[in-house]
Amino acid sequence: MNIAILGFGTVGTGVYEIIKKASRQTTNLSVKKILIRKNKKAELPEMTDSIEEILNDDDIDVVVEVIGGIEPAHQYILDALKHKKHVITANKAVIARHMDEFSSVAAENDVKFYFESSVGGGIPWIQGLERALRIDDVDSITGIFNGTSNFILDQMKKTGRSFSDVLLNAQQLGYAEADPSADIDGLDVANKLCISADIAYDIFVTPNDNLPIFGIRNISEEDIAHFTSKNLTVKLMGKSHQLGNEFDYVVEPTLCKAEAIEANVPDNYNVISLHGNTIGTLKFMGQGAGQFPTANAVIQDILDIYQEKEHLRREFHSNLKFNANLTKSDYVVRSEIDVADIFADYQPETRNDYLMVHDVPVGTMHNLMKDVLKKDELAFMASVPAEGGVL
Amino acid sequence: MNIAILGFGTVGTGVYEIIKKASRQTTNLSVKKILIRKNKKAELPEMTDSIEEILNDDDIDVVVEVIGGIEPAHQYILDALKHKKHVITANKAVIARHMDEFSSVAAENDVKFYFESSVGGGIPWIQGLERALRIDDVDSITGIFNGTSNFILDQMKKTGRSFSDVLLNAQQLGYAEADPSADIDGLDVANKLCISADIAYDIFVTPNDNLPIFGIRNISEEDIAHFTSKNLTVKLMGKSHQLGNEFDYVVEPTLCKAEAIEANVPDNYNVISLHGNTIGTLKFMGQGAGQFPTANAVIQDILDIYQEKEHLRREFHSNLKFNANLTKSDYVVRSEIDVADIFADYQPETRNDYLMVHDVPVGTMHNLMKDVLKKDELAFMASVPAEGGVL
Numbered sequence: 098m099n100i101a102i103l104g105f106g107t108v109g110t111g112v113y114e115i116i117k118k119a120s121r122q123t124t125n126l127s128v129k130k131i132l133i134r135k136n137k138k139a140e141l142p143e144m145t146d147s148i149e150e151i152l153n154d155d156d157i158d159v160v161v162e163v164i165g166g167i168e169p170a171h172q173y174i175l176d177a178l179k180h181k182k183h184v185i186t187a188n189k190a191v192i193a194r195h196m197d198e199f200s201s202v203a204a205e206n207d208v209k210f211y212f213e214s215s216v217g218g219g220i221p222w223i224q225g226l227e228r229a230l231r232i233d234d235v236d237s238i239t240g241i242f243n244g245t246s247n248f249i250l251d252q253m254k255k256t257g258r259s260f261s262d263v264l265l266n267a268q269q270l271g272y273a274e275a276d277p278s279a280d281i282d283g284l285d286v287a288n289k290l291c292i293s294a295d296i297a298y299d300i301f302v303t304p305n306d307n308l309p310i311f312g313i314r315n316i317s318e319e320d321i322a323h324f325t326s327k328n329l330t331v332k333l334m335g336k337s338h339q340l341g342n343e344f345d346y347v348v349e350p351t352l353c354k355a356e357a358i359e360a361n362v363p364d365n366y367n368v369i370s371l372h373g374n375t376i377g378t379l380k381f382m383g384q385g386a387g388q389f390p391t392a393n394a395v396i397q398d399i400l401d402i403y404q405e406k407e408h409l410r411r412e413f414h415s416n417l418k419f420n421a422n423l424t425k426s427d428y429v430v431r432s433e434i435d436v437a438d439i440f441a442d443y444q445p446e447t448r449n450d451y452l453m454v455h456d457v458p459v460g461t462m463h464n465l466m467k468d469v470l471k472k473d474e475l476a477f478m479a480s481v482p483a484e485g486g487v488l
Numbered sequence: 489m490n491i492a493i494l495g496f497g498t499v500g501t502g503v504y505e506i507i508k509k510a511s512r513q514t515t516n517l518s519v520k521k522i523l524i525r526k527n528k529k530a531e532l533p534e535m536t537d538s539i540e541e542i543l544n545d546d547d548i549d550v551v552v553e554v555i556g557g558i559e560p561a562h563q564y565i566l567d568a569l570k571h572k573k574h575v576i577t578a579n580k581a582v583i584a585r586h587m588d589e590f591s592s593v594a595a596e597n598d599v600k601f602y603f604e605s606s607v608g609g610g611i612p613w614i615q616g617l618e619r620a621l622r623i624d625d626v627d628s629i630t631g632i633f634n635g636t637s638n639f640i641l642d643q644m645k646k647t648g649r650s651f652s653d654v655l656l657n658a659q660q661l662g663y664a665e666a667d668p669s670a671d672i673d674g675l676d677v678a679n680k681l682c683i684s685a686d687i688a689y690d691i692f693v694t695p696n697d698n699l700p701i702f703g704i705r706n707i708s709e710e711d712i713a714h715f716t717s718k719n720l721t722v723k724l725m726g727k728s729h730q731l732g733n734e735f736d737y738v739v740e741p742t743l744c745k746a747e748a749i750e751a752n753v754p755d756n757y758n759v760i761s762l763h764g765n766t767i768g769t770l771k772f773m774g775q776g777a778g779q780f781p782t783a784n785a786v787i788q789d790i791l792d793i794y795q796e797k798e799h800l801r802r803e804f805h806s807n808l809k810f811n812a813n814l815t816k817s818d819y820v821v822r823s824e825i826d827v828a829d830i831f832a833d834y835q836p837e838t839r840n841d842y843l844m845v846h847d848v849p850v851g852t853m854h855n856l857m858k859d860v861l862k863k864d865e866l867a868f869m870a871s872v873p874a875e876g877g878v879l
């Protein structure tokens with residue numbers, strides 16, 4: 098099976114190296130072409146800067162897109178599918194925005210569009226979710242979907258250092274990008290949660306302004322110390338629930354009790370959970386990023402195509418409705434100014450330097466926090482566990 | 489696809505009920521026959537007490553064996569395979585003893601022999617392990633494989649009650665059997681670890697007297713309280729490692745630091761981990777037993793057959809050698825009598841009511857504990873985490 102890799106960064110190199118090593122069942126795979134940028138020197142005989150050369154090569158069966166970003170990735174994926182090539186991508190941003198288009202163009206051209214590595218890196222999450230869906234309705238998806246933010250929160254807790262210090266350290270270690278906003282502001286989690294919800298609910302949702310997203314940019318070392326003193330650990334989590342004819346979807350800092358699995362996920366690991374009616378709760382944990390785990394997941398998709406193991410067909414026929422206020426939660430809010438008025442309807446209580454608010458519909462909470470941020474741009478909030486985390 | 493279920497206990501009933509509900513992709517499955525015991529009243533039209541009636545029914549494609557025990561399950565599985573029926577079983581005891589025979593008879597008759605539900609109940613563990621093996625060598629398998637013992641240890645920790653009290657409670661709740669020895673003495677874990685090692689290393693190992701197995705029968709509420717005071721949690725774990733041309737394998741009480749994932753696995757949940765060279769560490773957590781999770785895993789196997797998703801071929805061609813002393817560990821030993829002499833080679837140190845011993849090869853440790861048990865049949869031991877659990 099002949100493969101073309103578009104982009105030769107961390108993940109592209111990893112895919113190339115694993116295939117070259119030809120262990121186990123990868124012996125039937127061969128990298129025939131690698132697309133590099135215009136004007137970049139071709140250091141390997143497989144390299145080319147011509148996408149047409151790849152599209153028009155009838156020997157190439159599979160195109161692996163690991164360029165990242167929206168364009169030209171979006172166009173390259175469509176062109177490859179239209180040239181009857183299977184496409185595999187790790188690019189969550191482009192999938193979250195265009196999964197419906199990619200799925201229908203793949204179906205029209207009788208080729209596959211797979212993306213295991215886009216959510217949870219090396220964790221077999223998409224595969225596990227699709228498998229659960231063969232039997233069950235999945236009525237909740239929750240998890241730590243972003244390794245960078247988990248690394249930052251874990252280091253803050255372990256070292257007591259400030260957010261900006263730890264972020265700088267993460268950037269030096271290569272765990273965070275120069276522009277870290279996608280990771281710390283929750284957009285990366287939102288992309289991965291959208292992709293998961295697309296599959297779980299058979300509906301196409303894109304990250305947009307209506308979705309409640311709150312990141313960790315404003316968290317302070319004092320917040321972490323206070324939560325720790327109450328036996329709570331804060332994690333940036335993506336959460337989605339389905340109930341009756343509705344579903345919700347939120348990305349927010351979430352307090353977990355010390356004994357919760359999520360509270361104990363270290364470093365840049367991810368954990369993703371699903372709940373189904375007969376299977377109960379399943380949790381998948383592993384490296385949510387990194388060269389070889391992510392490349393491993395790309396190659397798992399290639400092997401599924403080679404072994405004709407079909408993934409779930411996505412048709413987006415569901416008529417579930419998005420309701421940002423489907424679930425309620427208690428929250429803790431920290432602000433330099435008095436914001437109790439804003440939360441007057443939700444039994445605000447001052448505790449130490451924090452305001453506890455109760456039973457707030459999730460969408461409403463995120464809207465009210467936008468009002469708080471207008472007055473205090475450094476304000477922070479986190480959801481509080483239902484089973485009674487005491488602050 | 490027509491199915492016969494052998495045995496109509498908890499899991500058999502669960503399989504029947506999920507298929508009857510005909511959700512999602514199970515609509516193509518139909519239960520045609522159910523084998524019940526001789527002289528038992530047939531309460532459903534599908535029921536029969538004749539195995540021959542099932543074997544000779546050419547319309548039956550798949551036989552689900554959920555009788556349990558070795559015979560007649562072993563014979564029924566062989567007979568079904570020889571009658572060209574795919575066989576699915578949840579019966580870890582019979583698989584651990586006869587996987588080589590079942591695999592070769594299945595291959596000879598061009599049918600499948602699948603057993604996802606036998607290890608980890610509803611956790612997609614076999615499937616996840618086989619998938620990892622498509623690319624990686626798997627060089628370690630560790631986990632909490634037994635829900636009953638985990639429930640007991642978790643309850644002892646949470647309530648401070650004695651082993652016998654909690655065991656009685658577990659039996660009343662249906663979490664433990666009238667004869668709990670397979671669960672609390674580690675034999676159930678040994679079966680599941682053998683099955684996992686068979687797949688991971690492509691070698692056939694059976695639970696036998698040479699395998700280091702130590703259960704939790706002797707643990708006291710004072711042990712638990714002492715470990716808790718040191719921020720450690722004890723779990724009954726199965727562990728296997730592969731290094732060079734050798735592998736090991738052990739079932740033993742294992743101290744975990746408070747922040748380890750394993751330390752926080754509650755109730756009757758299981759967690760199973762693998763480590764591979766490119767994927768790193770993957771952990772799978774879920775309900776390791778229970779009617780619907782286990783039945784779900786049985787039906788996943790049926791759907792794999794229906795959708796022609798082939799599992800890994802097992803040929804047992806590996807020439808790895810078992811070495812009980814492949815790895816070393818520190819241990820804590822509790823005995824009413826002075827046993828420091830027995831461990832003279834391993835830097836014995838008395839700490840509170842316990843003896844700490846250091847860098848003991850695992851097989852040697854289990855042999856030495858047999859000597860201890862001859863003098864003090866209530867003695868207890870647990871391995872201590874490498875990263876320095878302080879007792």
